[in-house]
Amino acid sequence: MRKGLFPFLALQNIRKNSKFYLPYILTIIGTVAAFYIMSAIASDKGVKKLRGAEYVSPFMFTGLVIAGIFAVIFLLYTNSFLIKRRHKELALYNILGMEKRHIAGILCFESMYVALVGIIGGLLCGILFHKLATLALLKLLRFEVPFGFVISAFAIKITTVLFASIIGLTLLFNLRRIRIANPIELLNSSNAGEREPKSKWILALIGVITLGGGYYIAITTKSAIKAILVYFIAVFLVIIGTYCLFTAISIVVLKQLRRNKKLYYKTKNFIGISGMLYRMKQNAVGLSNICILSTMVLVMVSGTLSLYLGTEDVLDTYYPGHIVSKLIINSETEFAFQKDLTVDNIKEIIRKNQGNITRFEDYTYLAFTVGRGQGYYHTNIERSYKGDYLQLCFITEEDYYKFTGKKVDLKDNEILFYGNTLDNKESIRIEVGDYSLNFNIVKHLKGFPTIDNLTGYLVETNYLVVKDEEVLQTIYKAQKSVYNDDASSLKWIAIIDIDQNEDIQIKCANEISNLKAEDGLGDFKNFLVDTRAQNSADVYAMNGGFLFLGLFLGFLFIMATVLIIYYKQISEGYEDKGRFEIMQKVGLPKKEIKRSISTQILIVFFAPLVVAAVHVAFDFQLMLKLLTLFGLTNTRITMLCTLGTLLGFGIIYGIVYGLTARTYYKIVSGKH
Amino acid sequence: MSLLEVKNLKKIYTTRFGGNHVQALTDVSFLVEAGEYVSIMGESGSGKTTLLNILAALDKPTSGNVLLSGKDMSKIKEKDLAAFRRDNLGFVFQDFNLLDTFSIKDNIFLPLVLAGKDYREMEQRIKPLAEKLGITDILKKYPYEVSGGQKQRAAVCRALITHPQIILADEPTGALDSKSTNQLLHLFNKINEEGQTILMVTHSVKAASHAKRVLFIKDGMVYHQIYRGNSSYEEMYQKISDTLTLLTTGGDKNA
Numbered sequence: 001m002r003k004g005l006f007p008f009l010a011l012q013n014i015r016k017n018s019k020f021y022l023p024y025i026l027t028i029i030g031t032v033a034a035f036y037i038m039s040a041i042a043s044d045k046g047v048k049k050l051r052g053a054e055y056v057s058p059f060m061f062t063g064l065v066i067a068g069i070f071a072v073i074f075l076l077y078t079n080s081f082l083i084k085r086r087h088k089e090l091a092l093y094n095i096l097g098m099e100k101r102h103i104a105g106i107l108c109f110e111s112m113y114v115a116l117v118g119i120i121g122g123l124l125c126g127i128l129f130h131k132l133a134t135l136a137l138l139k140l141l142r143f144e145v146p147f148g149f150v151i152s153a154f155a156i157k158i159t160t161v162l163f164a165s166i167i168g169l170t171l172l173f174n175l176r177r178i179r180i181a182n183p184i185e186l187l188n189s190s191n192a193g194e195r196e197p198k199s200k201w202i203l204a205l206i207g208v209i210t211l212g213g214g215y216y217i218a219i220t221t222k223s224a225i226k227a228i229l230v231y232f233i234a235v236f237l238v239i240i241g242t243y244c245l246f247t248a249i250s251i252v253v254l255k256q257l258r259r260n261k262k263l264y265y266k267t268k269n270f271i272g273i274s275g276m277l278y279r280m281k282q283n284a285v286g287l288s289n290i291c292i293l294s295t296m297v298l299v300m301v302s303g304t305l306s307l308y309l310g311t312e313d314v315l316d317t318y319y320p321g322h323i324v325s326k327l328i329i330n331s332e333t334e335f336a337f338q339k340d341l342t343v344d345n346i347k348e349i350i351r352k353n354q355g356n357i358t359r360f361e362d363y364t365y366l367a368f369t370v371g372r373g374q375g376y377y378h379t380n381i382e383r384s385y386k387g388d389y390l391q392l393c394f395i396t397e398e399d400y401y402k403f404t405g406k407k408v409d410l411k412d413n414e415i416l417f418y419g420n421t422l423d424n425k426e427s428i429r430i431e432v433g434d435y436s437l438n439f440n441i442v443k444h445l446k447g448f449p450t451i452d453n454l455t456g457y458l459v460e461t462n463y464l465v466v467k468d469e470e471v472l473q474t475i476y477k478a479q480k481s482v483y484n485d486d487a488s489s490l491k492w493i494a495i496i497d498i499d500q501n502e503d504i505q506i507k508c509a510n511e512i513s514n515l516k517a518e519d520g521l522g523d524f525k526n527f528l529v530d531t532r533a534q535n536s537a538d539v540y541a542m543n544g545g546f547l548f549l550g551l552f553l554g555f556l557f558i559m560a561t562v563l564i565i566y567y568k569q570i571s572e573g574y575e576d577k578g579r580f581e582i583m584q585k586v587g588l589p590k591k592e593i594k595r596s597i598s599t600q601i602l603i604v605f606f607a608p609l610v611v612a613a614v615h616v617a618f619d620f621q622l623m624l625k626l627l628t629l630f631g632l633t634n635t636r637i638t639m640l641c642t643l644g645t646l647l648g649f650g651i652i653y654g655i656v657y658g659l660t661a662r663t664y665y666k667i668v669s670g671k672h
Numbered sequence: 673m674s675l676l677e678v679k680n681l682k683k684i685y686t687t688r689f690g691g692n693h694v695q696a697l698t699d700v701s702f703l704v705e706a707g708e709y710v711s712i713m714g715e716s717g718s719g720k721t722t723l724l725n726i727l728a729a730l731d732k733p734t735s736g737n738v739l740l741s742g743k744d745m746s747k748i749k750e751k752d753l754a755a756f757r758r759d760n761l762g763f764v765f766q767d768f769n770l771l772d773t774f775s776i777k778d779n780i781f782l783p784l785v786l787a788g789k790d791y792r793e794m795e796q797r798i799k800p801l802a803e804k805l806g807i808t809d810i811l812k813k814y815p816y817e818v819s820g821g822q823k824q825r826a827a828v829c830r831a832l833i834t835h836p837q838i839i840l841a842d843e844p845t846g847a848l849d850s851k852s853t854n855q856l857l858h859l860f861n862k863i864n865e866e867g868q869t870i871l872m873v874t875h876s877v878k879a880a881s882h883a884k885r886v887l888f889i890k891d892g893m894v895y896h897q898i899y900r901g902n903s904s905y906e907e908m909y910q911k912i913s914d915t916l917t918l919l920t921t922g923g924d925k926n927a
Contacts, residue, residue, distance in 0.1 A: 265781065265791045278773045582769045585730070586830070587758030588786050589751065 006102075010109030013089070019663070020082050023566050025118050027078065030559050031071045032122020032163050037133045038064045038552065040126070040155035044134070055538070056141065059545040063552055072166055074560050079170040081567050083177060090178060104175050111171040119163050126159070127151055140308065140544035142537065199255050200248040207244020214238035215618045223460055227625035234622065238615055242291050245611065247284035251277060271583070271596045279572070279604050286568050290561055291608035294653070295615045297557045298645055302616070303623055304550030306641035307630055308543045314631035315539055317450065319532035321359060321495035322505045325512055326452070326528045329364075329490040331476055333523040339364075339492065341520030346494065349511045353504050359497035363399035365451055366472050367391055368479050368488040369459065370430065378431040379482045390419075391461040392430070393451055394472055400465045403449040410442065410467040418445040419462030428464075432478040439464070452493050489525055502533035509534075543630070558649075562656045565605060569660040572601065573667030580668055601664065609653050613646060673742055675869055676704035676727075676838060681736035683722050683892075696722040697733070698892035704838070704871060709864040711883035712873045713912070715920070719892040720873045724842050727871065728761060729753050741837060758783050762831030762839040766846035768823040770815040770830075776822075777811040780830045787834070797833050805829050805859065821852025828859065832868070839863075841872040845879045857882045877916065881909040890919055 014021045042060035093103050130150070214237035217230050254277045258264050264273060280287075307314075325346070329337045343362065350357055370377040372388040381389055397408045400416070408416060417428065430437040448463045466472060472490060480487040498505060513529035515521055576597055583593050624638055632638070683697040696719045704710050714720045725731035727738060729745050738745045740760060748756050763769075770779045777798065784794045802808045805825045810818050818826070824844060831839050841860075845853040853876075861882055864870050872883060880886050882905060888896040896915060900908050 261791050265785050265794065267785055267788055270778070270782075270785045274771075274773045274778065579771060579773070582771055583782075584754075585728075585763060585765070585769055586786070587754050587783055589754035591751075592754075592786075 006105045007109050010106050010113060013086075013106065013110060014113060017082075017086065017089075019570065020085055020567075021114070023563055024078055024082060025114060025121075027559060027563050028075065028114065028118030028163065028167075029122040029125060031067070031075070031556065032119055032159055033126035033129060034552065034556055035064070035067050035071060035162065036123055036126030036152075036155050036159045037130050038067055039158055040130050040150070040152035041134060041137065043152060043154045044150070046150075055542040056137075056545045059549045063549045066553060067556060068162060070556055070560070071162070072169075074563075075166050076170060076173065078563060078567070079173065081571075083174050085571075100178055103178055107171060107174055107178070111167055111174075115164055115167040118167070119160055122163070123156060123159065126155075137544070137548050140540075140548055142540045142544065199252050201252065203244050203248035204252040207241050207247075207249045209241075210237040211241030211245060214241055218618045218622045221622060221625060224625045224628045225459060227622050228629065231622060231626065234619075238295075238618075239292055242295075242611065242615075243285070243288045246280065246288040246291070246607075250280045250284070254280065267592075268596065271588075272600060275579075275596070275600050276603065279600060282575070283568060283572075283604060286564055287604065287608050290564050290568075291611045291615075293557045293561045293564075294608055294612035294649065295619075297554045297561070298612060298616045298642075298649055299619055299623065300550040300557075301554045301649075302638070302642040302645035303627070304543075304547040305645060306634075306638040307627060307632055308547040309641060310627075310632040310634050310637045311536075311540055311543045313634045313637065314543070315532055315536050317631045317633060318539070319530060319535055320450070321361070321497050322532055323494075323496040323498070323509045323512065324530050324532070325494045325496075325509075326530075327492040327494075327521060327524055328526040329492055330523050330525050331473060331490055332480075335517060335523040337492065337522035337524060338520040342515070343494070343520075345515055345519045346496070346512055350496070350498055350508050353500065353508050353511075355498040355500040355504055355508060357496060358499050359495065361402060361496075362492065362494040363395060363402060363451070364469065364472065364490055364492045365393055365395045365399075366476055366488060366490050367393040367451075367461070368483070373431070375425065376429040376431060376436075379433065379479060380431070389459070391459045392464060393461055394464050394466050394475055395451065396468050396472060397465055398468065408442075408465065410465070412467055412471060413439055414442050414467065415439040416443050416445055416465035417441045417462070418448040418464075419460075430478075433482045437475065437478060439466075452491065502531075505531050505533050539631075558652065561653075565656055566660045566663070568605075569601075569664040570667065572604070573664040576664075576668050597668070601661065605657050609650065613650075616642065616646065674703040675706040675708075675741060676871070677737075677739040677742075678702050678704075678727070679737045679739070681723070681726060681733045681738070683719075683726065683731070684734045695892055697726075700736070700889070700892065700894055702887060702894055702897075704869065706837075706869055707864070707867050709860070709870045709882075709884045710872070711880040711886045712871070712889060713875060713877075713880050713886055713916070714889035715875065718889045720875075720889060721842070723889065724840060724873045728763065728840055729757055755787075758787055758834060760837045762834060762836035764824070764827050764831050764839060764841040764844045766843035768815070768820075768827045768847070770823055770827060772815050775812055775814055776807065776818065776826045779815065779826060780811075780833055783830065783834050794833075798829070801829050801832055804862075819852070820848050821855055824848060824852065824856055825859065828856070828863075832863065838869045838871055841870065841874075843874050843876075844872065845874065845876055853878065877909055877912050880912050881905050886912055886915075888915060888919060895919065 038060060042057060042064050048057060090103055093106075094100065130152075214234045217234040217237070221227050221230055254273055257269070258273050258277070263269055327337065327342075339362075343360075347357060347360075369381065369389055369391050370379055371381045372390055377390075377392065381387075397410050397416075401407055410416070415428070426441055428439050428441055430439075445463070445465075451463070466475070476487075476490055498508065500508075509529045509531045513527065515527070517523055521527060580593055580597070584590060620638075620642060623642075624635060627633075627638060679701050681697050681700040683695075685694045685696055686692070700719070700723060712720055712723065722731065726733050729738075729748070732746060745756075770776070771782070774782065780798055780802075781794050784797070798811070802811060805828060807822060807825050807829060810822055810826070815823055815826075824847075828839075828844075844860075845856055848856060857879060860870055860872070864884075870883075872879065874880055884900050886898045886900075886908075887894055888898075896919070898908075898911050898915060903911065
């Protein structure tokens with residue numbers, strides 16, 4: 001065979017099949033570019049030196065791994081679609097006298113072209129957008145370090161190696177397919193008989209159960225700590241449920257509809273139902289993929305977006321003031337904590353730094369975990385305790401007054417109660433070892449201020465306002481006698497705002513943290529002083545890193561979704577072309593056919609979007625809980641971000657559908 | 673008045689580029705009476721398919737008319753054409769044209785469903801037809817589960833179920849083995865004896881020999897016709913063969 005023929009034929013093939021190859025090559029370019037950018041940022045020495053980089057680098061690395069895995073799966077998937085479409089052409093070569101090794105030669109050249117264009121194009125795009133992505137990342141992270149135009153040799157190397165291997169893998173896959181198939185099989189493989197889909201009741205049942213189970217978990221999980229535990233179970237169940245929904249449930253439902261003769265033998269339903277039956281059979285897996293990818297995009301983007309936009313809220317929760325100091329009091333020492341002396345010393349430090357205090361709030365609290373019995377609490381919780389438990393948080397009426405401005409006058413055995421467990425009971429009993437603490441509930445409170453955020457979110461917490469510190473001490477001693485080394489200590493929190501800049505705030509905080517026992521702290525267990533200023537960089541780095549990752553993977557997944565939709569439209573188009581012609585011959589008006597088909601196509605392509613939206617709706621509660629772990633409790637932001645993401649994604653999806661639908665109609669009406 | 677009147681049909685195709693004209697039909701005229709069984713024969717490229725497409729209202733002639741029961745088909749509006757085809761014409765194709773998304777029964781029901789008929793009426797209509805065509809057992813099956821002969825009988829059933837004025841068959845035996853061909857041809861004779869008008873386009877001598885009259889088309893014109901009269905299928909077969917020989921060999925010399 002002439003020498004230049006393979007390269008020439010390979011080029012011809014790609015050009016002739018540009019309808020399939022162009023999107024494929026574009027996808028490779030996109031994935032390569034994304035992967036390059038991710039690896040370039042992950043390996044960037046400049047980024048590593050930044051404050052908060054300890055958060056950013058792992059994110060980028062995670063992103064890199066996910067993008068890599070994604071690239072392998074996705075490119076193999078699209079390749080298998082491509083090669084299936086070309087069976088006839090390859091078989092023709094074989095019949096016309098080409099040996100299999102000749103065909104293999106052509107395929108090799110094709111892969112080489114694809115690899116060259118895809119990888120080089122992708123790297124160029126990647127290098128071009130790398131700078132932009134870095135700027136976006138820094139903006140998100142709130143860093144202001146200028147970066148030059150950098151080309152990362154390391155990133156180029158690993159990107160090239162990875163994608164060359166992936167394309168090599170697809171080539172091997174294709175070669176194997178040719179080797180084992182004979183030409184007649186290849187010629188006919190695209191019109192292999194269409195079996196009627198069977199009702200898979202068991203699969204449908206599994207689908208209903210898993211989907212229901214996933215949703216049930218999502219809406220019934222009450223605490224954040226449980227949310228982490230169950231999140232992946234719920235996701236797993238919903239993914240299985242989604243596959244079952246599209247493969248089995250849809251067919252069972254459609255078949256039931258078909259069984260209803262009156263309904264079925266109506267012009268509109270007749271073609272619609274049977275058409276959908278086959279479409280669902282052929283596209284179930286593809287549609288499930290679209291649905292799951294869409295859900296991932298939605299969850300990732302909305303979650304990370306709300307976290308990022310809620311960063312100020314998060315900071316408010318963690319650092320309610322410019323300076324937050326937290327003293328863990330040792331209550332069993334002669335050298336006790338002197339609050340007034342400590343406060344004076346703190347104020348003195350701030351005064352020395354030319355600062356005026358604009359806010360000074362302090363309070364003492366005690367919080368410990370108890371088991372929940374029928375109508376009472378108990379301290380009988382060993383490590384192996386499996387029952388229900390919660391946290392009790394006690395503050396004094398004096399501190400309660402500081403928070404709320406509400407004056408109360410309690411007796412020793414009286415409390416105010418906040419929590420959703422004791423439905424309007426009049427008293428509360430806490431069994432501590434052999435005896436019990438009994439309090440009369442004077443009032444059930446409707447709400448409660450945030451007490452040292454860290455206590456509240458992981459476990460359900462009940463709040464109790466008691467008379468004074470003496471009562472607090474009594475309770476402290478009671479739980480200490482049972483819990484011993486695991487017992488909680490009283491904590492004193494001071495929240496301070498000053499009218500000086502961040503540097504002074506940090507300086508003051510440093511000096512406060514150097515206070516000694518003699519300065520009023522007494523023989524303390526621990527003393528922590530934090531500034532909002534110092535930590536906001538960290539929180540922004542973390543949340544910004546999350547958002548960047550979310551957007552980045554969102555972009556990749558959207559690309560995948562678009563390509564799957566496009567290929568589905570093409571294959572649907574070729575399938576429908578034949579049906580379209582027959583129906584016309586049998587006497588269905590063109591308009592009617594077009595209407596019926598376009599309704600079906602709409603249902604097929606928008607079903608995944610609708611299902612994804614339902615998934616997201618159910619996931620919402622769970623996501624709220626998870627976000628509280630990052631300190632975000634602002635439901636409104638999360639709600640708005642989720643709706644916004646849904647809307648944005650819906651619009652992109654609609655546009656993609658509109659564009660690809662044109663290709664579909666061209667094929668069906670035979671105008672290509 | 674004849675059931676089908678074809679008058680001076682002329683069809684010229686213009687190729688998309690360069691404007692080359694190809695004359696598919698030069699001047700075709702013939703009549704088909706109600707209850708007739710007419711076969712149209714001709715070689716590839718003689719204009720058979722073009723003629724059938726025009727008769728089926730799938731294509732429009734460049735000039736000339738087709739009248740079905742006195743109604744000019746070229747005057748029917750585009751939007752009414754589908755309904756017209758559905759109500760008046762029954763089609764049998766070489767490649768069956770059954771939809772594989774429907775069971776045999778639903779394929780047969782398709783034109784009735786499109787016409788908005790009641791389900792009970794459909795059931796009433798299909799029963800005797802299916803028995804006559806011998807497909808009662810396969811009604812629940814799908815096209816890919818049955819043989820070519822069965823598919824074609826299902827297609828005949830689909831054509832008959834609307835009680836069309838005329839059945840147009842395009843090479844109905846083209847994809848069948850000899851046994852199925854015999855079955856189908858006898859079936860056509862049977863339904864013709866019951867009064868159904870049939871117009872069949874074919875180049876199978878055997879298929880044509882079952883018709884009452886055979887028209888020969890060559891170069892876009894009706895060249896010759898043979899009536900069966902009282903001849904047997906075998907005699908008819910011989911007559912057609914002779915005519916074809918004349919058409920291909922002697923015809924050229926005379927032309």
